Amino acid sequence: MELFSTHRGMISLAVIEDQRPIGLINRNIFLLQMSKPFHRELYDKKSCIAFMDKEPLIVDEDMDIDTLTDKTIEYGEKALTDGFIVTRGNRFIGLGNGLSLMRAVAGIQAEKNRQIMQSIEYASVIQRAMLRGPSEALAAAASDCALVWEPRDVVGGDFYHFSVHENGWFGAVADCTGHGVPGAFMTLIASSALTKAIEQLGPREPAALLAAVNRSVKTLLSQARDSVCTPQSDDGLDAAFFWFDAQRRELRFAGARIAMHILKPDQAQLDVLPGQRKGVGYIDSPAEHAWTQSTVELPEGSLLFVATDGLTDQIGGPRQIAFGKRRAADIILAHRSEPAARICETLRQALAQWQDAGREPQRRRDDLTLFFARI
Structure with missing residues (x-):
């Protein structure tokens, strides 16, 4: 709760065990649960595992962006909203943001389209x-x-x-x-x-x-x-x-x-x-x-x-x-x-x-x- 309160832009929080990712906690889902009546009595002594998605999208840092995009689409909406975990040798190194991924893909596609249109215009x-x-x-x-x-x-x-x-x-x-x-x-x-x-x-x-x-x-x-x-x-x-x-x-x-x-x-x-x-x-x-x-x-x-x-x-x-x-x-x-x-x-x-x-x-x-x- 303190981490989400301190970092207002944090969308998700990775759960790590022995440097290896085991889950992902979505900010909105977590705050919704904690806003319920008697939340302290219900949740204060529970492990953060109770709030995490146990099957988040986990990708290696060397994965190319086309494969990453396909994986994100395969995982569905939660990979775009929650983001994904990035690893190196199966060890956690950071989080990826679905919106940032879409911006990167859009930028790459725009550049490809620009190059294609330049080629077509010269063909004309x-x-x-x-x-x-x-x-x-x-x-x-x-x-x-x-x-x-x-x-x-x-x-x-x-x-x-x-x-x-x-x-x-x-x-x-x-x-x-x-x-x-x-x-x-x-x-x-x-x-x-x-x-x-x-x-x-x-x-x-x-x-x-x-x-x-x-x-x-x-x-x-x-x-x-x-x-x-x-x-x-x-x-x-x-x-x-x-x-x-x-x-x-x-x-x-x-x-x-x-x-x-x-x-x-x-x-x-x-x-x-x-x-x-x-x-x-x-x-x-x-x-x-x-x-x-x-x-x-x-x-x-x-x-x-x-x-x-x-x-x-x-x-x-x-x-x-x-x-x-x-x-x-x-x-x-x-x-x-x-x-x-x-x-x-x-x-x-x-x-x-x-x-x-x-x-x-x-x-x-x-x-x-x-x-x-x-x-």
């Missing part, structure tokens, strides 16, 4: 640098064009590729499995596979390029059905690959679950070149799968539009439903006479307003890529 610099070249190529290929790339997190799983060649230019918009760091890793794999395929096959056959990327991703991730080992992942991408022949004014398109939308000057509605319902690289995509290729002649002033599903699948609005394809098409048609950059920005703003239109603002569900070009 690398990813954006990788995409800078293709965006510059698009600007050189089409004077009236626009491109929005917005990852849901700091880095993302969408990527695009544009390159200028003799008599035309090639474009690709792709949505890889996942978002954040896993999605960003997939963009590196898929983008490298596409660059290699263009070097080997040229840019003029989008369907052949989809097939080549499919084989490459399946090989890199060991996702072939006849693989000796069980595949460790089922990852891939949805993609729209297209080649525009500037001399013939001819568009060749092949898609894997991403469509190309075309608005010709003399038409009241968007034409849709659908993507096939077969993704690139996944386990259920055969290594020799052949995508179909569409060819369309485009009159001057035609508008091309491609978007990943971060646009159409975004939940929002008063009824908290998906943004949808029809809503996007109506916005494009309403602003069809404006420059591509203005149409793109209007659509992006409409999506942002859709996210905030309900009772509670909706978090972005996925990465977003929008591509417009008037050719």
Whole structure:
């Protein structure tokens, strides 16, 4: 009683026998007992053992903090409120405080998070640098064009590729499995596979390029059905690959679950070149799968539009439903006479307003890529 009265901040008191801890007395429990009527008559001649927890958490001074945290959680609430006993060679050397432990864990976790975020932010610099070249190529290929790339997190799983060649230019918009760091890793794999395929096959056959990327991703991730080992992942991408022949004014398109939308000057509605319902690289995509290729002649002033599903699948609005394809098409048609950059920005703003239109603002569900070009 005297020790607790003298040391107001003392939460618990260890009971020691021959330098070895045998129990722990909780301050609040002890004072509650001593506050009862006739406490002196009842307790003055009792041993302190009557008040102690006989099975406190006892840890060695060399125990690492992760193991200590697990042990504390395993012991439950009493280890946090009472604290724990610290020993060296089974001999008592001090007490640990549950609150201090939580502060230490929080500090370590904050430092880990800071280091992780620094790494992710630098990865974002690398990813954006990788995409800078293709965006510059698009600007050189089409004077009236626009491109929005917005990852849901700091880095993302969408990527695009544009390159200028003799008599035309090639474009690709792709949505890889996942978002954040896993999605960003997939963009590196898929983008490298596409660059290699263009070097080997040229840019003029989008369907052949989809097939080549499919084989490459399946090989890199060991996702072939006849693989000796069980595949460790089922990852891939949805993609729209297209080649525009500037001399013939001819568009060749092949898609894997991403469509190309075309608005010709003399038409009241968007034409849709659908993507096939077969993704690139996944386990259920055969290594020799052949995508179909569409060819369309485009009159001057035609508008091309491609978007990943971060646009159409975004939940929002008063009824908290998906943004949808029809809503996007109506916005494009309403602003069809404006420059591509203005149409793109209007659509992006409409999506942002859709996210905030309900009772509670909706978090972005996925990465977003929008591509417009008037050719």
